Amino acid sequence: MALTKTECIAMYRTMVTIRQFETLAGELFAAGKIPGFIHLSLGQEGSAVGVCSCLRKDDYLTTTHRGHGHMIAKGADLKKMVAELFGKKTGYCKGKGGSMHIADFSLGILGANGVVAGGLPIIAGAGFSIKMRKTDQVAVCFFGDGAANRGPVHEVMNLAAVWKLPIIFVVENNQFASTTPHCDACAVEDISLRAKGYSMPGTTVDGNDLLQVRNAAETAVVRARKGEGPSLIENKTYRIRGHFEGDPQKYRRPEEVETWQKKNDPVARFSLFLTREKMLTEKMEEGIWREVETELSAAVAFADQSPFPEPEEALEDLLSNP
């Protein structure tokens, strides 16, 4: 389906929001404002926006420890996100989850996940529930190349295919599972090849080309909504930052990172496309970046001014019926 200018600009704006959010999160972490550890998705914006722009609000999604971008692309509130990263009471999870468990259930987000591949079994349940309740929702599961090698992935993909569940499996192959390069950990170069073993469509796309991702996702979403079953999309991308903020990154050369940043930046590539298509002027672009910056400043101010939870609140929210 041809995209309108409005849709394209909206997608670009979301990419810029993720880019700025993650950049700022890195700075805030370095400044000691964010406790614990965080995993940034800089360089992977095309995957998040390309997929989530095909989704409705009531579609389900599970994400990973590197989940800020997916949250933003599904429409999350930046104020509640920053507040959660700060551990504040006003955060999405009232400070109980942090970066690795951030979620907005009202947007169909069934959790980021601290366990690699942890979201896959959950998405199987969401897909099953859609089928049982006979709605036309779909369920999307983001996971990484590292997760692709875990056992539950096999169980869930097989089950999803046997039952024709409305699931879109999106593997973001960012080339590294923590410190281990994909080629040292996986028997196939293209993870999408595995789809064949589950009789589901599998496709590998340039994950830093927003439109390629979007096209693949749209095909898979249409298939799922029609009840024809799951698909596997592999978005080949590159993690610009370390596995976590502070990662010494001895497993790769700085020049490699620089090359990706300069020559294959998904945000810059989409900007170039929009400029060539005469959808985006320099002035509009400046305006978008400035607006997002303002929005983020407001989110940080909100989080800054928000209180920490009372210590005793640690005992709340465990059970519905204690």
Next chain:
Amino acid sequence: MPDRILSCSAALAEALNEEMTRDPSVFIIGEDIKAHAGIFGQFKGIPENFPDRIIDTPISESAIAGVGLGAALTGLRPVVDLHFSDFVTCCMDELVNQSAKIRFMLGGQVRVPLVVWCPDGAGLRAAAQHSQSLEAWFVHTPGLKVVVPSEPADVKGLIKAAIRDDDPVMFFQHKKLFAKEGPVPRGDYVIELGQAAVKRPGTDATLIGYGSGFYLCREAAQQLSEMDIDTELVDLRTLKPLDMQTVAESIKKTRRAVIVHEACRTGGFGAELAARIQEELFDYLAAPVKRVAARDVPMPFSPPLEDFVLPKVTDVVAAVRGVINRKASLRGGSKSR
């Protein structure tokens, strides 16, 4: 008194049929449950009555438990059949890291109305990977409720409460007790989670059991009464939340407690309960709290070996006599179980 007798498995099937009639969001999912209405016949009638809501799966425990959690998050009330409780190890992440924690991690945004039904226990010569009693692992996991019924009426009342509960419940039902019979109330009989039952009043010592341990206690109480020792029998029924009030009321009266479970002794639920009793009731106690439990080995296959490892009625009787005659208890302390 109810006017009819049912087995534990019939009580379960009746409760599930009633709950599935009452609430169309309830479904059962697991391995090999449709063809024979469960490998123990525990789902009798459900394949005929609700063919679309009893779901056979591939042998994929992570996926099965994940389906349970994901479905619970999105509007359904799953009952996951784990086939044998021992197979929880194949889906521990989904149960312990995900189901138990997701509501908390998300700051209370979600409810998890999930029941994980686990047939457990030894005595069937099923060896080390089909005989365990693993309830203590889950008591040690905040976010899960743990139910271990013993008698058929408890099975019916507690499974109904578990299904209606909005939190994840681990429901352990002993394989060897499926055929045990007892009176079961007709109709919508629900036992609130977290309520123990005093199943025999007594004055000399409190026997605390659950699951198969309840039956050891009941038999021991009978034998002890013939020796003029009058024991009170508390069936815990739910381990988490724990009904400490009922336990405390009994111990304040008898001043002596023996805890009985089939799970192996070290780190078992008896350890937790004994600790609570000494913390909260030390001044009432006339004797140390004793535990009767399985030996700390995996369950062996050969009948004489398995019988040796499992706790027996004679062990319970000896333990009670020990706490009543404290000197005898101390003398036999290091060898007793």
